[in-house]
Amino acid sequence: MIVSDLHTDDLRDLYRDLILDHARNPRHFGKLARTTHSAEGINPLCGDKLKLYLDVDSDEIIKEAAFEGSGCAISVASASLLTDTVIGLSSIDAMAFFDAVTSQLAGDERGNGKRVDLGKLRALAGVRDYPTRVKCATLAWHALKSALRQDTAPASTE
Amino acid sequence: MIVSDLHTDDLRDLYRDLILDHARNPRHFGKLARTTHSAEGINPLCGDKLKLYLDVDSDEIIKEAAFEGSGCAISVASASLLTDTVIGLSSIDAMAFFDAVTSQLAGDERGNGKRVDLGKLRALAGVRDYPTRVKCATLAWHALKSALRQDTAPASTE
Amino acid sequence: MTQARQLNAGQTAVAACRSDFPALDQDVNGHHLVYLDSAASAQQPSAVIDAMTRYESHDHANVHRGVHTLSHRATDAYEGARETLRGFINAASTREIVFTSGTTESINLVAQSFCRPNLGPGDKVLITHLEHHANIVPWQLVCEQTGAELLVAPINDKGEIVLDALYALMNDEVRLLAIAHVSNALGTINPIKDIIAEAHAQDIPVLVDGAQGVPHMQVDVSDLDCDFYAFSGHKMFGPTGTGVLYGKEALLDAMPPYKGGGDMILEVSFSGTTFNELPYKFEAGTPNISGVIGLGAAARYLEKIGMQQIESWECELSEYMTQRLSGIEDIRLIGTAAHKAGVQSFLLGDIHPHDLGTILDHQGVAIRTGHHCAMPVMEYFGVPGTARASLALYNNFDDIDRLVEALEKAKEIFA
Amino acid sequence: MTQARQLNAGQTAVAACRSDFPALDQDVNGHHLVYLDSAASAQQPSAVIDAMTRYESHDHANVHRGVHTLSHRATDAYEGARETLRGFINAASTREIVFTSGTTESINLVAQSFCRPNLGPGDKVLITHLEHHANIVPWQLVCEQTGAELLVAPINDKGEIVLDALYALMNDEVRLLAIAHVSNALGTINPIKDIIAEAHAQDIPVLVDGAQGVPHMQVDVSDLDCDFYAFSGHKMFGPTGTGVLYGKEALLDAMPPYKGGGDMILEVSFSGTTFNELPYKFEAGTPNISGVIGLGAAARYLEKIGMQQIESWECELSEYMTQRLSGIEDIRLIGTAAHKAGVQSFLLGDIHPHDLGTILDHQGVAIRTGHHCAMPVMEYFGVPGTARASLALYNNFDDIDRLVEALEKAKEIFA
Numbered sequence A, B: 001m002i003v004s005d006l007h008t009d010d011l012r013d014l015y016r017d018l019i020l021d022h023a024r025n026p027r028h029f030g031k032l033a034r035t036t037h038s039a040e041g042i043n044p045l046c047g048d049k050l051k052l053y054l055d056v057d058s059d060e061i062i063k064e065a066a067f068e069g070s071g072c073a074i075s076v077a078s079a080s081l082l083t084d085t086v087i088g089l090s091s092i093d094a095m096a097f098f099d100a101v102t103s104q105l106a107g108d109e110r111g112n113g114k115r116v117d118l119g120k121l122r123a124l125a126g127v128r129d130y131p132t133r134v135k136c137a138t139l140a141w142h143a144l145k146s147a148l149r150q151d152t153a154p155a156s157t158e
Numbered sequence C, D: 001m002t003q004a005r006q007l008n009a010g011q012t013a014v015a016a017c018r019s020d021f022p023a024l025d026q027d028v029n030g031h032h033l034v035y036l037d038s039a040a041s042a043q044q045p046s047a048v049i050d051a052m053t054r055y056e057s058h059d060h061a062n063v064h065r066g067v068h069t070l071s072h073r074a075t076d077a078y079e080g081a082r083e084t085l086r087g088f089i090n091a092a093s094t095r096e097i098v099f100t101s102g103t104t105e106s107i108n109l110v111a112q113s114f115c116r117p118n119l120g121p122g123d124k125v126l127i128t129h130l131e132h133h134a135n136i137v138p139w140q141l142v143c144e145q146t147g148a149e150l151l152v153a154p155i156n157d158k159g160e161i162v163l164d165a166l167y168a169l170m171n172d173e174v175r176l177l178a179i180a181h182v183s184n185a186l187g188t189i190n191p192i193k194d195i196i197a198e199a200h201a202q203d204i205p206v207l208v209d210g211a212q213g214v215p216h217m218q219v220d221v222s223d224l225d226c227d228f229y230a231f232s233g234h235k236m237f238g239p240t241g242t243g244v245l246y247g248k249e250a251l252l253d254a255m256p257p258y259k260g261g262g263d264m265i266l267e268v269s270f271s272g273t274t275f276n277e278l279p280y281k282f283e284a285g286t287p288n289i290s291g292v293i294g295l296g297a298a299a300r301y302l303e304k305i306g307m308q309q310i311e312s313w314e315c316e317l318s319e320y321m322t323q324r325l326s327g328i329e330d331i332r333l334i335g336t337a338a339h340k341a342g343v344q345s346f347l348l349g350d351i352h353p354h355d356l357g358t359i360l361d362h363q364g365v366a367i368r369t370g371h372h373c374a375m376p377v378m379e380y381f382g383v384p385g386t387a388r389a390s391l392a393l394y395n396n397f398d399d400i401d402r403l404v405e406a407l408e409k410a411k412e413i414f415a
């Protein structure tokens, strides 16, 4: 499969200012005082590696979220945007974002679950044209899914 | 390497009457009453396998020779012709035949040792045009070399 | 005879595929080549050769770890072939498709990674008397390494496994049954589905040596319910140096890696190493990328023709071959099982197989002679070797007529 | 800058070889491809691709056991390649040339067949901190299997092995030293001839991981006096799925086989099996025939150009690359050994290597990014990975200019 011919300026579509900002100044970077759920995300193909921490209360509301790790601009920005997004959401709503983001990156705008407004997360859309980078953008989201599921099913980043 | 285009009748040059006769009625097939030297010859590529027995006296004269084993017409005939040839020869003269036969089959008529008259062994010349079969024809001769050397050097059919 | 034959549309379509194979379109020793040695290695269609050439000329780079375009194309093509092979044998997941260098490596992998850590004195590995050396020697080695014992189920004089005897050998000391789908020396198609069910009833996992299965019939590992299925690319019209080990995910998951190196790890440090997920755990180092792409093209080629059409065509050919060969005076057919693939071993009078091979080659007919890497079979039939004609989808009735003519000529020469 | 350069005739001749490589003649993302990822896998010249296509289209059959013409041609071509490879590295005998699927398999073979039977608690295997995972994990596995210990000689901040420290680790408990000829992550050319002499003085056999050696310099195993030398076809402009293990005959002779199967045996029976002679004892099963033929063609191609010319050309290029890269503001070069091959790892400002890789690919420049299967090296330098540009005979000064331009562009984007 031949990657379509892109011009250099298209790179701006991948590395939008919002992405670069979140990559350089990741929000919620570090550990939490209280962690109820966590998961590691590893992208074996490129070496990106991060750990996501959640503090979920008894009503299944994500009170706090944070992450640690190292990765490329795309994976760090995506993790940073994730934490910004999910704080305050119920775990069900957070999973709706998981569905929406992964669908967006798979080029499937319909999503496969509850409709959500992606908001800032639309900045990740440029990654779609870079198939090798889609896994970077979804890494944190797979960690989210694993973390939320961890009481019931074994963690998996696939 | 493309084997040269041969017509079916050329097969008669490989399977000469003398070869077929020795293959069907191998001379000196069996064991000896007294064996002073022996060696096994195995052609791992085609499965031919024979054992050569020699009775060499103190003057280094081959008094008796015999062989056992199974193989194709070429290897059996060659072994049979070998025993016919070497009985009565000194081990040095027998080795001269080894040189002459292997040279003939390598397409190198000069030989690389003492000149000998190949006599009946010329019947093996047709094998030269069948590179896959040269090892069949030389198998017994390599066993002869191993057998004669066995007191000094380790046996080898290469 | 050939002309009069009634072929159905599917069979006619398969017969037309011969022209896809460039190697078949040549003269050898002044005669148009008749290739009857596909059980040793099959010829490749242009679709396979071209897929590899195209890859090597335009898309090559190392797989899995590159962000650049060629690496991405190479990875896509390589992993695409994995999905093709998964579908080809109907495995549940690509995690169950491990690429190897061939059947031999696939079997050694199971011997060393599945068996070796779990075998000890008192344990048994069960095989049969009709196995290829590739399905004997790895078990001999691992038995020697662990003190386990190798059990061998007998065959009968048609070349069939004696099922009662096989089943009698199954008990709770048997750690694995390793058995050929189709015998390369005798052509016997073993009733592996039944055998697998019987073994599973006693909790014995089963490895099927499918080297001679996949090229000739529809193989469905999920339906067979085998635990491992091993096969080679070069016997299914793909390139040499490729093969597959199918393994059930739960079994592969529990096995330690076979080789160490790049790609099979998640993390390496001198204090310890974390292995990668399936199937990468078993694919250490740079894989045979172009070969696997060729193998994928071969599977697609076969799927396009249809394995059932192929099977039906080969069945016709095989019956014709048996019939024509049986008509030759002084011939001894070795391997006369009721359920047989297009492989026939034979001896002609007292002509040594090796001589037969030369005489046939002289007439442009390529057969294999010798022990066919199945010495125990030869020993069972009391022969040093056989001549073997083996069919593939590209053979036809003329090929068989040419074989028979050439054999008649051999008889003349040795008359 | 490029224009002004004075090249000698040999260097000019090497530079002209670029057009032999069809994959280099393409646009990627709208720019003419600049391939700087040869350390991961090199491109193949038409001579190699054509040799394989020709073989597959005309001469293919299984090797070693056939009397028919195609089998004979295949065997001749396969064994001819063995002789070519023998000459290419100046081994004493073709018995010392074992064909494998790559460096990784070559090293695993030595770990399992040479080391495993002879290692136990108290024994040591010695490696260095700059090894590729292929020269780490097989030793970790065999140490775990046997209770032996893995010793690691340190490197310094230029990426050179600390020789005194390496020598201090050598003693009579060390059963093998396994060491890279050239580091794939750092480009360091290790003084292996001296190291081998030092190890031999203590009776320690030495395996050299030559994956990055053979493509770039004249390798003479007899002169080096190494005990084993492992390399891959795909890094020396040959096909994937091929490799060589050179081993001294006396050592290979004494080793048990690595895999069981066809071709590696003389005789198989259920009462016992006799192994074949060298090198076949280590080549179980149908080998990668077309791949090995391609590998032979690659060695002949390199011999025709001349390894010394290649080395001299790459040395020019490498110096130019270092000079140009050093001129970029905020660049951090990783691997600055005094004696270096055409491989340069680097980091640019705070741009993650992965992002660099994408930005360069976008401009048609293919580099590798990540840990390069050398995580301990990354850990030593305290980086998660690097960007790496690696050269081969077909690169030129323009390629390096394009790399530098592309890096400047990346800085703009991340400014």
Ligand SMILES: Cc1ncc(COP(=O)(O)O)c(C=O)c1O
Pocket (backbone or CB within 6 Å): C262, C284, C285, C286, C287, D039, D040, D101, D102, D103, D104, D105, D132, D134, D135, D180, D182, D183, D184, D209, D211, D212, D232, D234, D373
């Ligand atoms: C130094 C070194 N050793 C070993 C290897 C492994 O080679 P392969 O993947 O071809 O088995 C490589 C290639 O990545 C290498 O660069």
Ligand SMILES: Cc1ncc(COP(=O)(O)O)c(C=O)c1O
Pocket (backbone or CB within 6 Å): C039, C040, C101, C102, C103, C104, C105, C132, C134, C135, C180, C182, C183, C184, C209, C211, C212, C232, C234, C373, D262, D284, D285, D286, D287
């Ligand atoms: C039944 C059977 N098993 C195993 C093998 C070994 O296959 P390979 O040599 O491709 O590893 C063969 C091929 O010779 C075979 O026919």
